[in-house]
Amino acid sequence: MSDEVEPGYVRVRLDLSYDGSEFSGWAKQAGGRRTVQGEIEDALRTVTRSRDVTYELTVAGRTDAGVHARGQVTHVDLPVEVWGEQRGKLLKRLAGRLPRDVRVWAVREAPSGFNARFSAVWRRYAYRVTDNPGGVDPLLRSHVLWHDWPLDVDVMNEAAERLLGEHDFAAYCKKREGATTIRTLQELSLERGSDGIITATVRADAFCHNMVRSLIGALLFVGDGHRGADWPGKVLAAGVRDSAVHVVRPHGLTLEEVGYPADELLAARNKEARNRRTLPGAGCC
Structure with a gap:
């Protein structure tokens, strides 16, 4: 599994927090249950006016139903033209679209080799x-x-x-x-x-x-x-x-x-984490 960003896309890091009380965990689920991932991806689709496209998020730690986050990290790969149009507006637009129990606090282009999940130490x-x-x-x-x-x-x-x-x-x-x-x-x-x-x-x-x-x-x-x-x-x-x-x-x-190494060590950490384990697909902790 490669972490090379596809040509024509930019990897964007989002730092966020949420009150997990009313969420069925981080990860999207069948049956229409409310999740943090679902809310943010819906908001991204709306503010980028990408009606039929879902820009999927990769998260540092998938939290279970009822678990909160103050320092969660996720990344998303956006088309270059979308990022070029939105980069100065995305944070405020997300604030206007997201429900009150989830907030994105920072949006920035990720350094080379960054993966919210596997680069974390x-x-x-x-x-x-x-x-x-x-x-x-x-x-x-x-x-x-x-x-x-x-x-x-x-x-x-x-x-x-x-x-x-x-x-x-x-x-x-x-x-x-x-x-x-x-x-x-x-x-x-x-x-x-x-x-x-x-x-x-x-x-x-x-x-x-x-x-x-x-x-x-x-x-x-x-x-x-x-x-x-x-x-x-x-x-x-x-x-x-x-x-x-x-x-x-x-x-x-x-x-x-969530802690990450220096930018120049991100790719190596990513590879090391993938080689050491396969992380569970369901919620954590």
Whole structure:
């Protein structure tokens, strides 16, 4: 699969954010379900006046239904004449066409070798949870999970340290045919803010389906005392799903940022990522 842009086209990078509450995930689906990809592609078709042509988006991380994004990245290949006409207007035109729960913040020509998905070197997610006995602030209810047991953040961090590094995360992933579950977990840490909300920061080269929400589910079981700090590591080593590992609800999860190498390293990173794995075709985390 080549990343050479077809003659007569320009690759354009879009940076965006969305509230995933009312979306059935990122990727277009049969049956007319509302998706982020569908909304943006529809908006592009309208503002570029391309009635019968859909300019398909390639995204850094396909998020599941209910998952939010603050720092999502996608690319689209547009005809040279369309980009020439729209480049100074596209951002504002998209703002006028897109629904209020998805925003594009930057539109620019991508450097040579850029692929939003395969050029990325890491994705950083945040999962937010509170153990406040009174529940979640109503203004944050779509972005913070309520856990109705007190949580020990220190012991959760102790357990998290044992999961770092390159492993086969089969025990924490929903298997996809033809897709490896080997990932490099670069960061997994939790911090309680002054407002009582615990934010888990999770960064990896990539994630397989349900990985983040399964990891958080395991750490919550440690934090509330149902399991010891060594339990998530034992589950990882066993390599099989444990019925005690719950996939927590999606609304606490946000894709915060996607990292890319320097422009001159984009093509090499792209090739390396393709050779190392086949990413799942369905939603992530």
